[in-house]
Amino acid sequence: MTSDKSLKVCEKGHKFYKSSECQSCPTCDKENKPKSGFLSKLSSPARNALVHEGIDTLKKLSKYTEKEILKIHGIGPASLPILRTSLEEAGLSFKK
Incomplete structure (x- = not known):
């Protein structure tokens, strides 16, 4: 099974994978909660x-x-x- 997730990097430099166009960084989301x-x-x-x-x-x-x-x-x-x-x-x- 292949994953359609692509590597993204937020403006703070956190790397994360998302399958959608959503640019929301999970690390920043936790920090900003x-x-x-x-x-x-x-x-x-x-x-x-x-x-x-x-x-x-x-x-x-x-x-x-x-x-x-x-x-x-x-x-x-x-x-x-x-x-x-x-x-x-x-x-x-x-x-x-």
Whole structure:
């Protein structure tokens, strides 16, 4: 079985293999993972997707519907319960 993964190097010089066009470096993702807050509870792809869209607070997240969030590349259905709970704990919810 052949692998379709290609060697990539991030701007910090970390080497990693990815099969997709995603340039996200696993080492940098670990270094950049927040210690607390709702973003710390998400997978790297989901966290990076939200930050890339400028959604870095629960207040900003509450301006979107669940459907809109799911359309963002990198966000999957497994992220929704985490996001929903985080919003509820802050007295917020997804836009209806």
